[in-house]
Amino acid sequence: xxxxxxxxxxxxxxxxxxxxxxxxxxxxxxxxxxxxxxxxxxxxxxxxxxxxxxxxxxxxxxxxxxxxxxxxxxxxxxxxxxxxxxxxxxxxxxxxxxxxxxxxxxxxxxxxxxxxxxxxxxxxxxxxxxxxxxxxxxxxxxxxxxxxxxxxxxxxxxxxxxxxxxxxxxxxxxxxxxxxxxxxxxxxxxxxxxxxxxxxxxxxxxxxxxxxxxxxxxxxxxxxxxxxxxxxxxxxxxxxxxxxxxxxxxxxxxxxxxxxxxxxxxxxxxxxxxxxxxxxxxxxxxxxxxxxxxxxxxxxxxxxxxxxxxxxxxxxxxxxxxxxxxxxxxxxxxxxxxxxxxxxxxxxxxxxxxxxxxxxxxxxxxxxxxxxxxxxxxxxxxxxxxxxxxxxxxxxxxxxxxxxxxxxxxxxxxxxxxxxxxxxxxxxxxxxxxxxxxxxxxxxxxxxxxxxxxxxxxxxxxxxxxxxxxxxxxxxxxxxxxxxxxxxxxxxxxxxxxxxxxxxxxxxxxxxxxxxxxxxxxxxxxxxxxxxxxxxxxxxxxxxxxxxxxxxxxxxx
Numbered sequence: 039x040x041x042x043x044x045x046x047x048x049x050x051x052x053x054x055x056x057x058x059x060x061x062x063x064x065x066x067x068x069x070x071x072x073x074x075x076x077x078x079x080x081x082x083x084x085x086x087x088x089x090x091x092x093x094x095x096x097x098x099x100x101x102x103x104x105x106x107x108x109x110x111x112x113x114x115x116x117x118x119x120x121x122x123x124x125x126x127x128x129x130x131x132x133x134x135x136x137x138x139x140x141x142x143x144x145x146x147x148x149x150x151x152x153x154x155x156x157x158x159x160x161x162x163x164x165x166x167x168x169x170x171x172x173x174x175x176x177x178x179x180x181x182x183x184x185x186x187x188x189x190x191x192x193x194x195x196x197x198x199x200x201x202x203x204x205x206x207x208x209x210x211x212x213x214x215x216x217x218x219x220x221x222x223x224x225x226x227x228x229x230x231x232x233x234x235x236x237x238x239x240x241x242x243x244x245x246x247x248x249x250x251x252x253x254x255x256x257x258x259x260x261x262x263x264x265x266x267x268x269x270x271x272x273x274x275x276x277x278x279x280x281x282x283x284x285x286x287x288x289x290x291x292x293x294x295x296x297x298x299x300x301x302x303x304x305x306x307x308x309x310x311x312x313x314x315x316x317x318x319x320x321x322x323x324x325x326x327x328x329x330x331x332x333x334x335x336x337x338x339x340x341x342x343x344x345x346x347x348x349x350x351x352x353x354x355x356x357x358x359x360x361x362x363x364x365x366x367x368x369x370x371x372x373x374x375x376x377x378x379x380x381x382x383x384x385x386x387x388x389x390x391x392x393x394x395x396x397x398x399x400x401x402x403x404x405x406x407x408x409x410x411x412x413x414x415x416x417x418x419x420x421x422x423x424x425x426x427x428x429x430x431x432x433x434x435x436x437x438x439x440x441x442x443x444x445x446x447x448x449x450x451x452x453x454x455x456x457x458x459x460x461x462x463x464x465x466x467x468x469x470x471x472x473x474x475x476x477x478x479x480x481x482x483x484x485x486x487x488x489x490x491x492x493x494x495x496x497x498x499x500x501x502x503x504x505x506x507x508x509x510x511x512x513x514x515x516x517x518x519x520x521x522x523x524x525x526x527x528x529x530x531x532x533x534x535x536x537x538x539x540x541x542x543x544x545x546x547x548x549x550x551x552x553x554x555x556x557x558x559x560x561x562x563x564x565x566x567x568x569x570x571x572x573x574x575x576x577x578x579x580x581x582x583x584x585x586x587x588x589x590x591x592x593x594x595x
Contacts, residue, residue: 063163063177064156071155071188075148079198089140089509090473092480094200098143099508099518101127106518108539109526116525117301117310118317122250123202138515143200150208151188151197157211158423159184162430164218165377175437178448183430186455190422191467192349199473202252203419209248210258211423214383216241217262220282221269221379235282238266242289249293254420257390259290261383305529316505319399328409329401339392341402345418348404348468350425351458358454359425366428377431384427387420405468412472419469429455479581483507487555487585488514490575494553501543501590502555503562510555522551524561547571548590558583 082088089095101124103114115121123146130142162183166176187193197204220237245262248255263286270283302308313319322329331338347356363381370377394400403413433448462468487510491500497520502510504523511521527538534541543550544565554571556563560583571588578584 063180064159067159067181067184068152068156071152071184074188074194075151075197078194079144079148082195082198083139083141083144087470087474088144088198088200090470090477090481091199091201092477092506092509094140094143095509095512096505097123097200097202098127098131098137098140099504099512100124101142102131102137102512103518103525104128105132107525108519108522110519113304113529114525116316117305117314117529120250120252120297122247123200123205126205127200134515134517138512140200144198147197147199147201147204150205151193154204154208154211154423155184155188157208157215158187158426161211161215161218161380162427164215165374165380165427165431166434175434178437179430179434182433182448182451182455183426185452186429187422187426189455189459190349190419191459191462192416192419192469193422195467195470195473196416196419201416203416206248206252206254207419207423209244209251209255210420213241213244213248213258213262214380214423216244217383218380221265235278235285238282238286242286245290246293249290250297253394254387254390256294258383258386259293261386263287263290303530306532317399322399322401327401329395329399330408331395331402333396335392335396338395338402339388341395341404341407342388342391342417343421344404344407345402345415346421346425347418348406348415349418349422352461352465353406355458355461359428359458362432362451362454363425363428366432370431380427381424381431384421384424387417387424391417391420412468412475415472416469479579480507481509483577483579483582483585484510484513486577486579487587490577490587491516491553491555498553499551500553500555501547501551501562501566503557503560506557506560547588551590554588554590556586556588 079088097119100114100116100119104110104112104124105128107114115124126146127142130145131137133142136142159180163176163180166179167173193204193207216237220241223237241262245255245259249259266283266286270279273279297311298308301310305314307314311317331341343360344356347360350356350359367378367381370381391402395402401413402415402417403409403411404415405412429451433451436447437445466474484507487507491498491510492514496516500511500516500521502521502523504511504518504521504525508518511518522539522543524540526543527535527540529535531538539550544562545567547554547566548570553574554562554566556566563586568588571590573586574589575587576584577586
């Protein structure tokens, strides 16, 4: 069986001298990652590039509306996106300047980036540390793996934004660290001690947090939960394992159940996030977006793997990382079931995204394949932990031999990483390119509307659908409580809430607002009562819907 008691311990639990040295190495890794994170943030911030992703802007404004709204509260978190990233931003968003600048969304991602780098180092060091012959080799391999993870240009850019990839990857890595440790601990027939359940408890916390961050975490938790269940059944007489496994399974099952209950209570549909009007499937239907892998899991998986390659190196060079990973996996299967099990866990994104792209209404485009454009290419970063660990594991065994050929192999892996990443920087990280290409017309439109409303009275009240262009008010620094929007009603009232502020403002704009902003085809454009509205501005930007600004009061500036 793949998972046996030879699963190697991933902790600081070594001899005291090694522990102290290991702790110092972790501090060095964290310090280097912190410097990289800070310098990259300063660069992208100075170039006004941390708010290119529309989703990053939306994440911050969803979190901001929890306290800055005419109807504040946790219901402003909505239904489709999971709440943990927004909850982490809320304390920072209390600062008006951190909201307007985007810093409030960047800080959680930057901290998660550092934790992810440290986690990769600890994971590889732990997998190799039990063999006294591999002490130096384990240390070198861990540094190589941490370098591959930390130096990836696409991750470096994303960790400066409010996107959720950096946070989820950190939780993914640490869940893998603690899972490996817990399996090793719980399968060693230890006496009944509280300490034996601690690693599995920590793994459960990381998985629960991952489940509250991205739906990838649900699939990951189900996989780990199945493995833990098998281990518990095989060793049912082990009281420590039995109790720990039950607590673990309850913890990871609680998060999806809570989210389903929240959707059922607030929206009257437990699957509102999956099939509601704001779900990925509904948005794809409305936009008529092409999905070349629709209903084809194998094709979807190939698109995902291609995006993973392109996140590692431009052109066909990314295939070398696949070759490296397959070689490392073959070596792990031959040498250590523990390492092989870790590899298989890190491969889980392939299965999840293969299904999601094919059946979840989530298309992924890569510039080298039809339809030859950029969309959701950042998904490929979910395999970065796999590539990083593979690089470390591949060079470990040859290094223990002390032969010159081993040093050449280590140098070759480092050269591959350096060449790949330098090539990416020369052509721009694809995640940055995706954000820039897809944001140009949106930002142009939002900037034009922002300039138009900036000349209005500072206490003016607005009516606008915020789902697509919340960045207008963030850019202008206008508090969201001055904007009547689609979140200002009771969502459990279907199909609409006659007593809701949103519906009342649409029916009688002059009573509740001073200005109305409508974009062609949005809810305001379709439903607002224009009887007493005066058109002030009409804004056209190529590739974007026409924007119109109305005054609700006669003689308004």
